[in-house]
Amino acid sequence: MKTISLLGATGSIGTQTLDILRTHPTEFNLAAMSVGKNIELARKMVGEFKPELVSVQDYQDCVTLKAEYPNTKFTFGIEGLIEVAVYDKSNILVNAVLGSVGLNPTLQAIENGKIIAIANKETLVTAGHLIMEAAKRNNVPLLPVDSEHSAIFQALQGEKERNIERLIITASGGSFRERTRQELENVTVKEALNHPNWSMGAKITIDSATMMNKGLEVIEAHWLFDMPYEKIDVLLHKESIIHSMIEFHDSSIIAQLGTPDMRVPIQYALTYPERLPLPSSKRLNLANVGKLHFQEMDVERFRCLRFAYEAGKIGGTLPTVLNAANEVAVASFLEGKIRFLQIEDLIEKALNSHQSIDYPSLDTIQEVDIETRQFVHSLL
Numbered sequence: 001m002k003t004i005s006l007l008g009a010t011g012s013i014g015t016q017t018l019d020i021l022r023t024h025p026t027e028f029n030l031a032a033m034s035v036g037k038n039i040e041l042a043r044k045m046v047g048e049f050k051p052e053l054v055s056v057q058d059y060q061d062c063v064t065l066k067a068e069y070p071n072t073k074f075t076f077g078i079e080g081l082i083e084v085a086v087y088d089k090s091n092i093l094v095n096a097v098l099g100s101v102g103l104n105p106t107l108q109a110i111e112n113g114k115i116i117a118i119a120n121k122e123t124l125v126t127a128g129h130l131i132m133e134a135a136k137r138n139n140v141p142l143l144p145v146d147s148e149h150s151a152i153f154q155a156l157q158g159e160k161e162r163n164i165e166r167l168i169i170t171a172s173g174g175s176f177r178e179r180t181r182q183e184l185e186n187v188t189v190k191e192a193l194n195h196p197n198w199s200m201g202a203k204i205t206i207d208s209a210t211m212m213n214k215g216l217e218v219i220e221a222h223w224l225f226d227m228p229y230e231k232i233d234v235l236l237h238k239e240s241i242i243h244s245m246i247e248f249h250d251s252s253i254i255a256q257l258g259t260p261d262m263r264v265p266i267q268y269a270l271t272y273p274e275r276l277p278l279p280s281s282k283r284l285n286l287a288n289v290g291k292l293h294f295q296e297m298d299v300e301r302f303r304c305l306r307f308a309y310e311a312g313k314i315g316g317t318l319p320t321v322l323n324a325a326n327e328v329a330v331a332s333f334l335e336g337k338i339r340f341l342q343i344e345d346l347i348e349k350a351l352n353s354h355q356s357i358d359y360p361s362l363d364t365i366q367e368v369d370i371e372t373r374q375f376v377h378s379l380l
């Protein structure tokens with residue numbers, strides 16, 4: 001029995017993680033979880049899974065839930081996220097929280113020897129060097145949940161990182177893949193949230209439409225697989241059936257395929273190195289699919305991808321700025337405060353106005369994260 005702490009239980013990845021726990025009740029047990037503001041769903045989850053510890057975002061929700069479930073321990077805020085992440089009865093942390101708020105809980109969980117199943121890519125983008133250093137020092141496995149990184153991780157089994165020629169990360173093209181740049185001027189939030197292949201949380205769906213999701217994934221892959229940026233390519237593949245590939249020195253390419261279903265990579269991270277059946281997942285029938293399509297990425301049309309490569313290559317605090325500016329810009333777009341193309345304008349302004357600091361400490365990253373958020377807010 002594996003005992004799990006789950007950050008972001010009420011989200012898209014969080015709810016699918018709980019689906020897997022439901023499918024395999026004798027394999028997994030939920031000891032602790034965090035939610036944000038979706039207290040209605042949290043209530044149902046506490047009733048069903050009976051975790052011993054629950055963290056909520058706001059103090060008042062903590063008080064309300066405590067009155068309803070006196071046998072459960074409730075906590076709140078960033079300290080609550082950390083408490084869940086390091087909960088002593090858990091041996092695995094599934095980090096499915098949204099944004100760089102996941103950084104400190106992840107670091108603390110690593111320091112406490114927890115196995116990390118990481119979906120929360122913003123944490124790796126903003127401070128990949130700190131996460132990788134801590135994981136190495138504590139001999140803690142970092143198991144990717146993001147579909148592309150899980151695909152690469154699966155294709156790497158039995159292989160050596162030193163034999164990799166390049167990583168090929170596939171991109172669906174997002175909600176606006178058929179539109180010209182000019183047609184992006186007046187797109188709506190509703191249109192942007194209509195991803196062609198995946199059902200995901202709002203922020204990552206917008207990131208997919210701007211191509212920032214692929215940018216974040218390039219940086220994520222750089223850290224997870226210790227790969228220079230020059231050896232990480234992005235390829236448009238509109239079906240999202242090949243989830244990513246590795247090309248080796250001898251020109252062999254190994255890919256991982258499947259229908260777009262995040263429960264597969266989530267479950268793989270939870271069962272690694274074993275595999276369990278996943279009866280509810282639709283099996284891929286390639287004869288029915290017939291054709292797969294591939295197309296070169298245009299970094300002029302998708303400027304966010306170029307920003308991410310540039311920020312990643314320079315390193316220091318630039319990825320922190322990239323991520324924090326993007327988080328604020330996407331939230332502003334979702335709130336109807338800015339137009340779609342202003343997302344990339346705001347990120348560009350934040351990057352241009354920042355002097356990168358090399359080898360940033362956790363404190364420096366947190367300061368730069370706050371400063372960047374304030375800077376972008378001042379432009380709105």
Ligand SMILES: NC(=O)C1=CN([C@@H]2O[C@H](COP(=O)(O)OP(=O)(O)OC[C@H]3O[C@@H](n4cnc5c(N)ncnc54)[C@H](OP(=O)(O)O)[C@@H]3O)[C@@H](O)[C@H]2O)C=CC1
Pocket residue numbers: 007008009010011012013014034035036037038039056057096097098099101119120121122145146147198199200201202203204262
């Ligand atoms: N969705 C997907 O298919 C994929 C997602 N990912 C990554 O996984 C992470 C989660 O994505 P996704 O599940 O789509 O996101 P969602 O928006 O669906 O869920 C986010 C979760 O985090 C909680 N949350 C948000 N902000 C805070 C906060 N400040 N404090 C505490 N809790 C908070 C939310 O709580 P509440 O809703 O209760 O307010 C919710 O539980 C992201 O980093 C994303 O990039 C990676 C690959 C695929």
Ligand SMILES: CC(=O)[C@@H](O)[C@H](O)COP(=O)(O)O
Pocket residue numbers: 146147148170171172173174198204207208209213214262
């Ligand atoms: C499911 C997942 O991992 C997402 O990151 C997904 O890949 C988004 O798809 P695109 O960014 O390729 O549109």
Ligand SMILES: [Mn+2]
Pocket residue numbers: 146147148217
């Ligand atoms: Mn992905």
